[in-house]
Each structure stands twice: as C-alpha cells, then as structure tokens.
Amino acid sequence: MASNGITSHDLLGYGITDSSEIIYNPDYALLFQEETAPSLEGFERGTVTQSGAVAVDTGIFTGRSPKDKYIVRDDLTRDTLWWSDQGKGNNDNHPLSQETWSELKRLVAHQLSGKRLFVVDAFCGANPDSRLKVRFITEVAWQAHFVKNMFITPSDGELAGFTPDFVVMNGSKCTNPRWQEHGLNSENFVAFNLTEGVQLIGGTWYGGEMKKGLFSVMNYLLPLKGIASMHCSANVGNDDDVAVFFGLSGTGKTTLSTDPHRRLIGDDEHGWDDDGVFNFEGGCYAKTIRLSEAAEPEIFKAIRRDALLENVVVRADGSVDYDDGSKTENTRVSYPIHHIDNIVKPVSKAGHASRVIFLTADAFGVLPPVACLSVEQAQYHFLSGFTAKLAGTERGVTTPLPTFSACFGAAFLSLHPTQYAQVLAKRMNSAGARAYLVNTGWNGSGKRISLKDTRAIINAILSGEIDDAPAVTLPIFNLQIPTGLSGVDSQILDPRLTYPSAAQWQEKAQDLAKRFINNFDKYTDTPAGQALVQAGPVR
Numbered sequence: 001m002a003s004n005g006i007t008s009h010d011l012l013g014y015g016i017t018d019s020s021e022i023i024y025n026p027d028y029a030l031l032f033q034e035e036t037a038p039s040l041e042g043f044e045r046g047t048v049t050q051s052g053a054v055a056v057d058t059g060i061f062t063g064r065s066p067k068d069k070y071i072v073r074d075d076l077t078r079d080t081l082w083w084s085d086q087g088k089g090n091n092d093n094h095p096l097s098q099e100t101w102s103e104l105k106r107l108v109a110h111q112l113s114g115k116r117l118f119v120v121d122a123f124c125g126a127n128p129d130s131r132l133k134v135r136f137i138t139e140v141a142w143q144a145h146f147v148k149n150m151f152i153t154p155s156d157g158e159l160a161g162f163t164p165d166f167v168v169m170n171g172s173k174c175t176n177p178r179w180q181e182h183g184l185n186s187e188n189f190v191a192f193n194l195t196e197g198v199q200l201i202g203g204t205w206y207g208g209e210m211k212k213g214l215f216s217v218m219n220y221l222l223p224l225k226g227i228a229s230m231h232c233s234a235n236v237g238n239d240d241d242v243a244v245f246f247g248l249s250g251t252g253k254t255t256l257s258t259d260p261h262r263r264l265i266g267d268d269e270h271g272w273d274d275d276g277v278f279n280f281e282g283g284c285y286a287k288t289i290r291l292s293e294a295a296e297p298e299i300f301k302a303i304r305r306d307a308l309l310e311n312v313v314v315r316a317d318g319s320v321d322y323d324d325g326s327k328t329e330n331t332r333v334s335y336p337i338h339h340i341d342n343i344v345k346p347v348s349k350a351g352h353a354s355r356v357i358f359l360t361a362d363a364f365g366v367l368p369p370v371a372c373l374s375v376e377q378a379q380y381h382f383l384s385g386f387t388a389k390l391a392g393t394e395r396g397v398t399t400p401l402p403t404f405s406a407c408f409g410a411a412f413l414s415l416h417p418t419q420y421a422q423v424l425a426k427r428m429n430s431a432g433a434r435a436y437l438v439n440t441g442w443n444g445s446g447k448r449i450s451l452k453d454t455r456a457i458i459n460a461i462l463s464g465e466i467d468d469a470p471a472v473t474l475p476i477f478n479l480q481i482p483t484g485l486s487g488v489d490s491q492i493l494d495p496r497l498t499y500p501s502a503a504q505w506q507e508k509a510q511d512l513a514k515r516f517i518n519n520f521d522k523y524t525d526t527p528a529g530q531a532l533v534q535a536g537p538v539r
C-alpha cells in the first residue's frame, strides 16, 4: 500500500493473519459506500435517511455493558487501579488474569484474521503532549465510521510515522464460549490491558464501548501526570470564559453545552492542564430520543450526511421518528464536531475554567434546580456524584435509577475517586473557579425540570447574575439557592414550593440525606475525607 497506509504485515503483531484487504483511514465517501453496500446483512447494513445521515442498528447491545468490563491485573495496575474487589466503593473495574486475557486476545485475533478490515488511526486528546495515538481495527464499516466521527483525525503529516500507543481490536462478531470456566460475567467482554496498550471487544457491537473505553484509559494516565480528566462537556463565551458541565449520561452535557452563544469545546470528555481545558474527542455523541428541531436546533441540524444514527426508527420515506424508543431509549447520533456551527477552531481547547457545573438528574425530586457551592461543598458533591442512571445507556436500566456515581462518571474512573477530586480542586483553586449544582431531573411536580428553565439557569450562572442574586439556605442540604433569576419560573427555584406541602419535601429530603451520609462513609477513613463530611447534608 501507499506510504500512508498499512499492510497485512503490520497486523501480524496483533495476532491478526491473512487479511484479505485493509481499508486504511477510509474517508466519509468510502464509508458511506461501504456501510450501505447492498451485499451487507444484519446489523452491518446501514439505511440512508432523509437528512443524508446513515442509520444503523447496533444489535443486542444498545448501551454499554459495565458488568462485562475487565482490566488485566498486573504489575502496572495492581497497586494503581481502583479495583472492583478492593476498598469500599463499588465500580466496574473487574480484574482479569493474564491467562484469560491471552485467550480473549486469541479469540479476537482469530475473528479478525482472513478478513477485509477497516483500520482507523486517530488521536484521543487534543494536546500533543498528552494525547494517545490510537489504532482501531474492525471488520464492520459503520464501526470505523463511528470512531472517525468521535476521535481526532490526524493530518497527513501526523499520519506519517504514526506508531499507535493504544490499539482497539473490535471483534464484536465473536464471543467467549469458555466464559464460565474463566469466571466471567457472560460470553461478551470489553477487556483492557494497560501494559500492552490494547482493548479487546467481543459480543457487543455498541460503539460507545470504544469511545468510553478510551476515556477510561485517559482517566488512568492523566491524573497521574497532574492533569484533570473529566466526564464533562465544555464551552467558552465571548469573554473567553470557559465553563465545564460534569454529568452522568443523560443529565444534559451535550444538550446544554451546545449553545449558539458560546463556542463548543466538546460535549463529553475533557482534560484540564496548565494551559486550560481541552477536548479528548473530535466529535459529539448526542441522544436523539424525543429530539425536536425547536428545542435543540443545533443538534437537529448536525444530523446530516456523515452523521451516524444508532437504533432510531426510520420510516418508509426515510424520515426518522425520534419519538420512537421501541429499540431503546438510548437512541444516538455521532457527528464530527464541525457539524455544530459555533465551535472552537482549529483545535478544541481553551483557557482555564471559571465555572464548574455539576449536572445531576435527581429522580427523587429533592435537590434544587440550582445551588451555589462552597469550595468544600464542591468537593463533597463531586465525590458523592449523586444523580440517576437514565434509561438505556447501561444494559438493564429502564427507568431512572438513583445512584451515587463518583465524579459523575464512576463507570469510567480507573483510579480512586479522590485522585480526580484532588486534581480538580487544585485546578479550580488556581483558576479561582466557582462551582454550581444544577438539577436537570425532577421536582415535587413529578415532572422533569424544563429545558427552558435549565437553559435560563445556565445563562444566569454564566453571566454571573446568580452570584449577586438574593438567596436563601435550603435546610438539611445547607445549599445556597437563589430566589429569583431572569427567565426562570421563581416557583421552581425552591424545591419545597414544588410540593403540596413543605413537610413532604422535608420527609423526602431526610431520606435522601441519609443516603448521602451512608454513601460518603467510604471517604471518611482519611482526615481529608472526614473534614468534608460537614459540607454534606445533616440528618
């Protein structure tokens, strides 16, 4: 192949033999042809929709499968990783032995051998000094399209001499028949070997495993270098004021960071180093369930040729029924970031953040739609990560499930949560950043807080209006809540007013406070953790 390509010889090192053809870094035109080829069958075959975007079904897996996630426990990771079987917190970092890893790798390599393969080389991380050079190997065209959308495309110059730091071998068509003997959760697997720099995928076709998989890898590497690694979206205003929006899936990172008046840095994964905030990705991955052009015009318009829709229902005329969640609530679209008009160019990065927003979707309806946090409260709520798992993103979750997800992204943390909290605190402190808790979930009315109200709240945070607004203290949680903000229904700012009686709020609040206190217990075995207890709710 040409100098900017690779040969089957280059794949031998991964155990992949006899490749019949390698399609290296396909462009969008070729991907379109490949993923809509009439010869394709089943989940491999895409459908062209009216907007020009191709729609695919991701198969049995329409969300991540955290129970099938494994990391090889070896000399590198033994004492550095936050393991599922150690300490007090529970997480998805299940240990894997070197022997089982080798078997899984043989399985995937066998699956990918003798095939026509797509190989995509891309960056994860916008900064040359902390980015990963990643190679994705897959036999499914739309999976190559997904990673082209989501990761950063190197220039031709950068591709010359591209030696991957990390390789993703996607064997989604194969499963592990010996999973029981291996002591694993199922025949499906998403496995990482940080020493080798390899991710293996078997059984699941869901593209999000590759995107969030690399995020877990960045989450391992960056904090150890003093760089914050954050499950957040980010944008920047006309005064170069940077805001980051932390939040678990479905809490509004993508929706709220896509703001026509602010340049988008990225919608999901960022680092914060000595120069400022930078994106890990080159694209966005928006939820499309009940998407409307009126409520989210920028995202709606981003769905066009080169965007890739997942698990939506396409009508006979090629239009998409965004209201139909029959395949999953987790319908999605990935698109390159330049499908949004107002973005930071050419590199998705900006200065230090001055506003740090924690998005939570409170399914209990207790938390206020916004509160201003003290430095200690910010640490407390970041470690607690109270929110809800919304339907669809994880296998088996079908209704909002209240959860404490440390750092608003426990599923992706590779190190202990306190390590992320320490790095974030240091960055926030040097930048003089202020923190806010924003509930995009429910209140006493039983309905979700409206997007219109949340957007007005975000505007009041970003303009600074909220810092001077009259405020009261919400008892039990000791949160400072504003009593009036432009464009926000003042009846919703105090959650007590959304209940038939304040006593009803009080009862639910006491129950939630207990959960907070119990959850925080796992951080109280250090003096620093002990000191934070008073920043949380009291019984």
Ligand SMILES: Nc1ncnc2c1ncn2[C@@H]1O[C@H](COP(=O)(O)OP(=O)(O)O)[C@@H](O)[C@H]1O
Binding pocket: 247, 248, 249, 250, 251, 252, 253, 254, 255, 256, 267, 285, 286, 287, 288, 289, 440, 441, 448, 449, 450, 451, 452, 454
């Ligand atoms: N008050 C609200 N704030 C933010 N999003 C809301 C709100 N009410 C409903 N939504 C919907 O919730 C979803 C938020 O999803 P998204 O922004 O993709 O989350 P994330 O990027 O954090 O996974 C969108 O479908 C959005 O339309």
Ligand SMILES: C=C(OP(=O)(O)O)C(=O)O
Binding pocket: 063, 064, 208, 212, 247, 248, 249, 250, 253, 268, 285, 393
């Ligand atoms: C893609 C995911 O999350 P988010 O909605 O935060 O992008 C995920 O959790 O798999």
Ligand SMILES: [Mn+2]
Binding pocket: 250, 253, 254, 255, 267, 268, 285, 286, 287
């Ligand atoms: Mn998102």
